[in-house]
Amino acid sequence: SIKRIMLAAQYSENSEDLSVIQVQQVEKPAAQPGHIVVKVHTAAINPIDPLVAKGFAKNVLGWTMPLPFTMGYDFAGVVDSVHEGDTGFTVGERVFGVNWGTGCHNDAGTPAGGAFAEYILIPASKVSKLPDAISFDQGAAVALVGTTAYQVLFNAAKLTAGQKILILGGSTSVGQIAIQLAKERGAWVATTASTRNLSYVSQFGADLVVDYRTQQWDELPELKDLDVVFDSVGEKDAFSRTTQKGVVKKDGAYVTITGADAGFDPAGHPPLHFASLFCLTNSAAVQDALVAKLASGALQITIDETFPFTTEGVHNLIKKIEAGTSTGKNLLKIV
Ligand SMILES: NC(=O)c1ccc[n+]([C@@H]2O[C@H](COP(=O)([O-])OP(=O)(O)OC[C@H]3O[C@@H](n4cnc5c(N)ncnc54)[C@H](OP(=O)(O)O)[C@@H]3O)[C@@H](O)[C@H]2O)c1
Structure with a gap:
């Protein structure tokens, strides 16, 4: 042949x-x-x-x-x-x-x-x-990072309407999708970004954007007893800062996609209901959901x-x- x-x-x-x-x-x-x-x-x-x-x-x-x-x-x-x-x-x-x-x-x-x-x-x-309305560029762009953001929020952290979440790294590709998905779900969303990215990140609808170059997120009174902390950048000591400073509530969730600081067992830090490194798994159903949100305008990439x-x-x-x-x-x- x-x-x-x-x-x-x-x-x-x-x-x-x-x-x-x-x-x-x-x-x-x-x-x-x-x-x-x-x-x-x-x-x-x-x-x-x-x-x-x-x-x-x-x-x-x-x-x-x-x-x-x-x-x-x-x-x-x-x-x-x-x-x-x-x-x-x-x-x-x-x-x-x-x-x-x-x-x-x-x-x-x-x-x-x-x-x-x-x-x-x-x-x-x-x-x-x-769908015809979505470009090849958007489709290629959304697949891995969109699947990750979606699964972190809804499979690992089990974020629901009315909950409060801090997303470390609002300007990462995963972080900016997570902000939009969390807002659409009805959560209160805080995030961190560098000075140069503050206005860029604000467009995704976060309720609070913290400049990580001038402010310590674990010292802010608004960021206590949250339901979820999601680290999308692998910040040094993010897990210990989160738990020791009361950023997340006792039975909340801590999800990182980059660091090993919380270990690899989601149930390893009770009463937190999730505290671990999380890794995406392939899901055509999640991809379908993401592309529907791109098509409706609920999500931008x-x-x-x-x-x-x-x-x-x-x-x-x-x-x-x-x-x-x-x-x-x-x-x-x-x-
Ligand atoms: N486990 C998984 O399933 C999974 C899946 C996808 C991605 N990841 C990992 O997740 C991370 C993010 O991936 P990505 O593709 O979204 O990254 P990306 O788009 O390349 O992120 C780059 C952005 O991160 C910002 N940044 C860097 N340090 C920061 C800090 N300390 N605080 C806040 N923002 C910071 C940078 O801006 P400034 O420097 O100006 O702040 C830049 O805008 C990577 O480590 C990647 O390997 C893991």
């Missing part, structure tokens, strides 16, 4: 030197049972991408890490091919999703990632339809910068995310 080729941003070894990542010709994937192939129009980067490239998933988390590995979890594009007999998607349909793999990087028998490529092979269960699909473009995209100063998502434009 004729092997078809495509371009993909791959590395063959986990290395601190990310110049090993190259856009190169590889074999185009074919649809498999339960998996579809999507022609990628836009992909998005996350801080985890360069960490995984440097060996974090394999060496720190102990996950299986298929090599060579094609980078990128978030994508939006058009269905290129489906496996004979499978239903749910048709060729030409607009779709988006995140090819994350919790606990390993080859769940479902195929590698996670793969979005920084002309075509991605992905379990159909991880894919959602993208900011694009910071867009990069071309070349080796240099990928290297610059990685430098941008590693700088940690983004306001919004950084995208790789493939079509």
